[in-house]
Amino acid sequence: MEILKLTDKNINDTHICCAISDKKCQIGYEKKKEWLKKEFKNGYNFQKVDVRGKVFIEYVTIENSWLPLIGTNFMVINCFWVSGQFKGMGNGKKLLEQCKADSKDMDGIVAVSSDKKRPFMTDPKFLKHHGFEIIDEAKPYFKLWGLKTNPNAEFPKFMKSAKSGKCVNNNGIVAFYSNTCPFTEYYTNELLRAYAKDKNIPIEINNIKSQEAGRNMPIPWIINSVFYKGELVSLEMKVEKHLDKLIG
Known part of the structure; x- marks a missing residue:
């Protein structure tokens, strides 16, 4: 299985792995493609194993990353996902090696993860196995590898x-x-907004549309996050159960 690099020339005719057949997320899927087209101009990389599934890695230089990071000449892994039948076949290692090859003139690679495997985050066990170490931490559970x-x-x-x-x-x-994720548009603007209306709870939804906005986040994460009364509740898309535990 070969690795395919997405570019502005082939992205219109190529799927981007996530939300392939989820009709609810079609708008988000198209918005992710539009976001990628803009960021390709800043050197953004989307590399995928050329199969129909979630087997891909995304990365960009720290200077062009939207994450709230301080540093120079490092590559930042944004999203890294190998799922389903494609696990245990060396695909994760293959994709990481591609990232390393594209980072050969840089001082290293970093990735935001956690204290344990969490949805939409790179598996910290995988990072540790491949030589990454924890270099910084942020509340409540973020780790910079x-x-x-x-x-x-x-x-x-x-x-x-x-x-x-x-x-x-x-x-x-x-x-x-x-x-940056095709799932967020539907689950945040549709489901979460409907949940807040049903519970009669005030809601504020912020769409991060620029590097500046991403770097002003109160947590080192820009894909999706939900706070309740100022406290981080979840990074997952379906947060109703998390909120119900707090709201009662």
């Missing part, structure tokens, strides 16, 4: 503003999402 290729380089860090784990607005539900 790093791998140096230049031993004299200084590892990147989380921005101080992204370490609190709390949202300034503590009135009801506050959600942040970006179109």
Whole structure:
């Protein structure tokens, strides 16, 4: 199975792995493609194993990353997913090797993950197995994993503003999402908004549309996050059960 790099020339005729057949997420799927087309101009990489499934890796230089990171000359893994029947076949290693090859002139690679495997995050066990180490932390459970290729380089860090784990607005539900993921548009704007209306809870939804907005996040995560009364509830798309536990 070969690795295929998406570009502005082939993206219209190629699927982007996630939400392939989920009609509910069609708008988000198209918005993700539009986001990719813009970011390709900034050197953004979307590499996938050429199969119909979720087997891909996305990465970009730290200078062009939307994540709240401080550092230079490192590659940042955005999304890294190998699922279903494609697990256990060496596809994850193959995709990581492609990222390493594209980072050969850089000082290393970093990835935002967690204390354990969480949805939409790179598996920390996989990162550790391939030589990554924890280089910074942010509340409540974020870990910045790093791998140096230049031993004299200084590892990147989380921005101080992204370490609190709390949202300034503590009135009801506050959600942040970006179109870096095709699922977010539907699950945030449709399901979460409907949930808040049904429970009669104030809701604020923020669509992260720029690097500046991403770097101003209170947590080092831009795909999807939901806060309740200022506290981070979940990074998952379906957060009703998480919220019900808090709301009662």
